[in-house]
Amino acid sequence: MNIRDSLIAIIVLAICLIWALADGPAAQQGIGSALRLMTPLLLACLAGLYSERAGIFDIGLEGKMLMAAFTSASVAFLTGSAWLGLVAGIGGALALSLIHGLASITFKGNQLISGVAINFLASGLTVLIGQNAFGLGGRTPALSGAGRFNPITLPGADAVRDVPVLGPIYSGLISGQTILVYVAFALVPITWWVLYRTRFGLRLRAVGENPASVDTAGISVTRLRYAAVAICGVLTGIAGAYLATGLSAGFVKEMTAGRGFIALAALIFAKWRPWQALFATFLFGLLEAIANLYPNLDLGIVTVPSMFMNALPYILTVVILAGFVGRAVPPRAGGEPYVKER
Amino acid sequence: MAAADDMKGGRSGTAAPPAIELRGISKAFGPVQANWDINLSVPKGTIHGIIGENGAGKSTLMSILYGFYKPDAGEILVNGRPITIADSQTAIRAGIGMVFQHFKLVQNFTVLENVILGVEEGALLRPSLSKARGVLKQLAAEYQLNVDPNATVEDLSVGHQQRVEILKALYRQADILILDEPTGVLTPAEADHLFRILQGLRDEGKTIILITHKLREIMEITDNVSVMRRGEMVASVKTAQTSPEELAELMVGRKVLLNVEKTPARPAALVLEVRDLRLVDDGGVERLRGVSLDIRAGEILGIAGVSGNGQTQLLEILGGYPPKGSRVTGQVRMNGADLPLSGRGCDAGQRRRDGIGHIPEDRQVEGLIMDFAAWENIAFGWQDAPEFNKGWLMDNQAIRRDAEAKMERFDVRPRDAGLAARNFSGGNQQKIVVAREIERNPDLLLIGQPTRGVDIGAIEFIHKQIVALRDAGKAILLVSVELDEILALADRVAVMFDGRIMGERLPGDTTTGELGLLMAGVTDTRDSSANAGGSAHVDELPEGRA
Numbered sequence: 001m002n003i004r005d006s007l008i009a010i011i012v013l014a015i016c017l018i019w020a021l022a023d024g025p026a027a028q029q030g031i032g033s034a035l036r037l038m039t040p041l042l043l044a045c046l047a048g049l050y051s052e053r054a055g056i057f058d059i060g061l062e063g064k065m066l067m068a069a070f071t072s073a074s075v076a077f078l079t080g081s082a083w084l085g086l087v088a089g090i091g092g093a094l095a096l097s098l099i100h101g102l103a104s105i106t107f108k109g110n111q112l113i114s115g116v117a118i119n120f121l122a123s124g125l126t127v128l129i130g131q132n133a134f135g136l137g138g139r140t141p142a143l144s145g146a147g148r149f150n151p152i153t154l155p156g157a158d159a160v161r162d163v164p165v166l167g168p169i170y171s172g173l174i175s176g177q178t179i180l181v182y183v184a185f186a187l188v189p190i191t192w193w194v195l196y197r198t199r200f201g202l203r204l205r206a207v208g209e210n211p212a213s214v215d216t217a218g219i220s221v222t223r224l225r226y227a228a229v230a231i232c233g234v235l236t237g238i239a240g241a242y243l244a245t246g247l248s249a250g251f252v253k254e255m256t257a258g259r260g261f262i263a264l265a266a267l268i269f270a271k272w273r274p275w276q277a278l279f280a281t282f283l284f285g286l287l288e289a290i291a292n293l294y295p296n297l298d299l300g301i302v303t304v305p306s307m308f309m310n311a312l313p314y315i316l317t318v319v320i321l322a323g324f325v326g327r328a329v330p331p332r333a334g335g336e337p338y339v340k341e342r
Numbered sequence: 343m344a345a346a347d348d349m350k351g352g353r354s355g356t357a358a359p360p361a362i363e364l365r366g367i368s369k370a371f372g373p374v375q376a377n378w379d380i381n382l383s384v385p386k387g388t389i390h391g392i393i394g395e396n397g398a399g400k401s402t403l404m405s406i407l408y409g410f411y412k413p414d415a416g417e418i419l420v421n422g423r424p425i426t427i428a429d430s431q432t433a434i435r436a437g438i439g440m441v442f443q444h445f446k447l448v449q450n451f452t453v454l455e456n457v458i459l460g461v462e463e464g465a466l467l468r469p470s471l472s473k474a475r476g477v478l479k480q481l482a483a484e485y486q487l488n489v490d491p492n493a494t495v496e497d498l499s500v501g502h503q504q505r506v507e508i509l510k511a512l513y514r515q516a517d518i519l520i521l522d523e524p525t526g527v528l529t530p531a532e533a534d535h536l537f538r539i540l541q542g543l544r545d546e547g548k549t550i551i552l553i554t555h556k557l558r559e560i561m562e563i564t565d566n567v568s569v570m571r572r573g574e575m576v577a578s579v580k581t582a583q584t585s586p587e588e589l590a591e592l593m594v595g596r597k598v599l600l601n602v603e604k605t606p607a608r609p610a611a612l613v614l615e616v617r618d619l620r621l622v623d624d625g626g627v628e629r630l631r632g633v634s635l636d637i638r639a640g641e642i643l644g645i646a647g648v649s650g651n652g653q654t655q656l657l658e659i660l661g662g663y664p665p666k667g668s669r670v671t672g673q674v675r676m677n678g679a680d681l682p683l684s685g686r687g688c689d690a691g692q693r694r695r696d697g698i699g700h701i702p703e704d705r706q707v708e709g710l711i712m713d714f715a716a717w718e719n720i721a722f723g724w725q726d727a728p729e730f731n732k733g734w735l736m737d738n739q740a741i742r743r744d745a746e747a748k749m750e751r752f753d754v755r756p757r758d759a760g761l762a763a764r765n766f767s768g769g770n771q772q773k774i775v776v777a778r779e780i781e782r783n784p785d786l787l788l789i790g791q792p793t794r795g796v797d798i799g800a801i802e803f804i805h806k807q808i809v810a811l812r813d814a815g816k817a818i819l820l821v822s823v824e825l826d827e828i829l830a831l832a833d834r835v836a837v838m839f840d841g842r843i844m845g846e847r848l849p850g851d852t853t854t855g856e857l858g859l860l861m862a863g864v865t866d867t868r869d870s871s872a873n874a875g876g877s878a879h880v881d882e883l884p885e886g887r888a
Contacts, residue, residue: 199462199470206448206459213446216408217460218431332449340410 008269008279015286028172030289035177036247038285039184040065040239040256044263045270045277046184046191047235053195053272054228055208055333059115060100061236062260063122068093068240070126073140073251074133076147082245085147086180089244090237096122097233105225108337119260127253138253140244149178149246180242187235191274204228208331211338221338236260258314265317268328287312359422361386361518361549362407367416369402376402378573380416384518384566389540389550391560391581394570394593400553401443403570404520408440409433420518439511443522445503449496453489453506454478457513474513481512485542486535501532508539519543520551525559529648530825530858537563555593555798557586569593593798604809607833609638613786613817614660615675621655621841624667629655631841633672637786642808642818644832644849646825647861652841653821654703657790659683660819661700662693676786694723699779701772703790703821709775710763717745717759720778752777753803769800776804786817793827805831825854839863 019027044061051058071092076085096118103114127138134140157175161167195201203224207214211221243259244251262284269283270276290297291309298304360383367380376399384390394400406413409427417424420436427433433440447456454474455467463470475491482488489498489505498506504524511519521540525533540550540563552564560567561581568578569592577592614637621630630652637643645653655665664670670683676696682688690700702708710719721730721741730741745759752773754766763771772792779787789808793801808831812818822828828835829849837844837860844860 197467199465199467202451202455202459202462202467206451209448209450210446213448213456213459216430216440216442216446218429218434219460 005273005276008276008283012279012282012286015283024168026293028168030293031286032173032176033292034282034285034289035173035181036285037288038281039181040243040247040259041263041266041281041284042184042278043180043187043235043239043242044260045266045281046187046274047232047239048264048267049191049270049272049274049277050204050228050235051232052267052334053208053331054204054225055211055331055336055338056100056104056225056229056232057111057115057330057335058100058229058232059112059261059264060096060118060122061232061263062256062258063115063119064093064096064233064236065240065243065260066119066126066254066256067096067122068237069244069255070122070130070140070240070251072237072241073143073244074130076143076245077141077250080145080147082143082147082149082241085245086149086238086241089241090234093237093240094230094233097229097236101226101229104337105222105229108339111335111337123254126251130251130253140251143245143249147245148249149180149242151176151178152182178242178246180238180246183238184242185278188274188278195274200227205331208333211333215338215340225338258317262313262317265320268330269320271328272331284313284316287316358386359419360384361421362551363419363422364403364407365417365419367403367406367413367418369406369411369413375573377406377413380570380575382568382575382578384549384551386421386549387544387547388565389544389552389563391564391567392551392553392570393555393557393560393567393589398570398593399573400570401522404440404522404551404553407433407520408438434514434516437515437517439508439514439516439519441504441507441511441519441521441524443524445507447495447503447506450494452492452494453498453509454491456495456506457491457510461514477513478509481509484546485512485539487512487539499532500527501529501535504528504532504536505539516548518549518551520553522553523555524552525554525556529861530854531862533559557589560589561586590798602805602809602830604831605813607641607812609641609833610815611639611677613637613639613677614819615673616660617673617675619656619659619672619674620670621652621659621664622669623655623665629665629668629841630659633838633841633843635836635843637817637819639785639817640812640815641833642812642820642831644828644835645819645821645838646823646828646835646857647838648823651838653790653838655841656838657700657703657788657819657821660693660698660788661702662688662690662698664688690723694782694784697785699782699784699787701775701779701787701789701792703794705771705775710771712764713762715760715762716749716754716766716774717742719763719774720745720748720759722778724778724782748777748781749774751781752807767797769796772796772804773800776807780807780811783814784816786819787811788819788821790821791823792820793822793824801827825857829854829857837861 016027016031019030044065048058048061068089072085072089075088076082079085100114100118103109104111130136130138130140152175154175157171161171195205203214203219207221207224214224215221240256243255248255263281266277266280266284269280291306291312295306295309296303297309362382362384364380364382367377368375369377380403392400392403402411405411407418407427409429409432412428418427419425420438425432425436427436448459451459454471457478458467458470458474463473478489478491487505487509489502489509495503495506508519524536528536540552544550552559554560564581566578567581567584567589569576569589571593616633616635619630619633620628622628633652633656635643645656647653658664659670660674664684672683674681674683676698681693681696693700706712711722718741721744724730725736730737730744742759746757749757749759754770754773754777763774766774776792792804792808796804808818808820820828820831832849834846835849835852835857836846837857839861840863844863844865847857
């Protein structure tokens, strides 16, 4: 990894360090919040990574997360179990993934159109079914107790609480998150390992770059791409479940609020690589946390209005998507259905 | 079958069953009969050439052998055993390896990763990679197939990428290697090296099938040759018992002039003057390093060179569309007037109005809009011409009539002006472009790769049109990577290497060997050409070259 590749990591860590030096307790609170806010982004970003590395562009991340948030909140409410909610969330997102796979792999359709359709479908279906089932204007009833994923205290967290530096970092930031946060972070090295150290990863990357090379090697392009799309479904499922049963306590209409698109921007920012995805989503998480913590940021001369602060992650998304952050070369076969050539 | 039986023992002379035997293979795509009742027998341990025009069905036949298509009828025998090749995996298991014309490599993978793709030893990569590293070293020593296993494919030259494809096949323990147009992208030296590799493989007992449309290659390294024409196998002969003229005749079904008949040029007034033309591209790389040349009316200046040495940029500047983000300096004068090289007035439309026609290098990207009809394509560039317009509306009927007349004169087949460009064969697509440019009677015609991927019949036709335009007193700049084409057409030959003109020669006063050295960047060819062993083979050209 050269300096340019580590640029996002350096920026993000520098922000954290400056913040911690300027105002320790606030930084602890803010960075902790950033970790929670980035979790759905990171999961969705990794989901997109698997799909797009296999050559299937997926702008339906948003819709899948939304669907997963709704199915997980509903099932968690009905069963009282966050875990069953998680399974339902994965199921909901997988179902939409399958539609995307069918449209873009089997029927060789346009991947962008299929993605847009999935976003509309999820946006409409969740509210329709939600209103029909619960009559709360598209919301699900609030979850409590075992219906949500609750924070976990890691072993030794209390013991080191008062140690300087280590205490705030381990007890205050690393400990006390929900299980899904840890899952999301663990998925970063796992994804890296799968991608670069396993046969499946090699083939996955190959099918996104040049499916003909995979086909002539006697491997099924279709099966590989379906596998990638399914993994994408599972990860967006976890992301959606976390939104509804970890970060909040229930489903609210349009609760993904563009996170699927932000995840896509982060994916481009990270140039489709897992470690960079971690830091790119961290940057978005930080921006959101800062906006929450300082609604009216006072810079001495001017006071930055809260609207601007809240818009920051979206502004950054536009900046990234407009290509201001260097050339990001997507997987070469991305967006193209594979058709055998004569 | 009689023809096939005659060929037994091209080299081996034993009673061993042929490595590949095809019996009555037929394949149709819709109404198009790509292969019809093909019989072929390839003896073990030989190099077998398959030659035919574009669209003769060579590639389809090989795709059937590699499991890409299922034949409608017929039987395939590998080493005497009948098998059904349902997919590439079956073909690989039967010992068949294929090197496609367009490589099937993952550009950002290393050589090793490309080699193991699909034949990994287990779920983890590390053991496969280290095994492949050892095997590759062994193959490199055995067959002169040296490639850095850790290099990224996109950093390799085309010749090396091709070696990776061959290594892939050998790593899969292929005994039968099929190469589809392998030299189309190689320099003469690279092609030479490839032939030595293939001969080495044959001497080790491997069977090689070489698909090509280049007669010289067939004569040079094959033991037997089969000729295809319009989906049928029309002849199978021993190479030693045939001649290029006979093969060419079999390919097209009639006598073809391998040489263009033309009278000596009568150069007149200076039309194009290029002085110290330089181009720095958006990446800061100097692509043209001071190119100067003159072209007079009534002569063809041929620019030879391996592709990627600045010819494309030269054509684009003269054509009025220098590459985006590049910086161009120097001087270009047309009929005595300066042509702007950037900014206002430097556009393809203005160049056309200045009397420059352009047959671009890549007809499918620059020359045609593939989904548009032939008549629309023939009007492009001249859509504003008064005869094509009625007031501010286009006169589609006039455009169509004009297109139909041009298609008639240039023998574009099928003669259907409403058909999308995509649906014409390569040769006929090129005829559409050539018709559009030549019929406008330009003072200067820029031509890039006029016959790339074009069948022999169309090549002959296009060459004649170019010579006719010259005889009509027009200046022509011809860029081609086909040395034969340059030598046959050009009145003067300039060789480009690394953005410079390495030297100029008269076609009658040079050899392909000497030009080959210039193309490789050697300047003092007059001294070194005599002992240039590496390129010696290219000197053996068919006789009667101008």
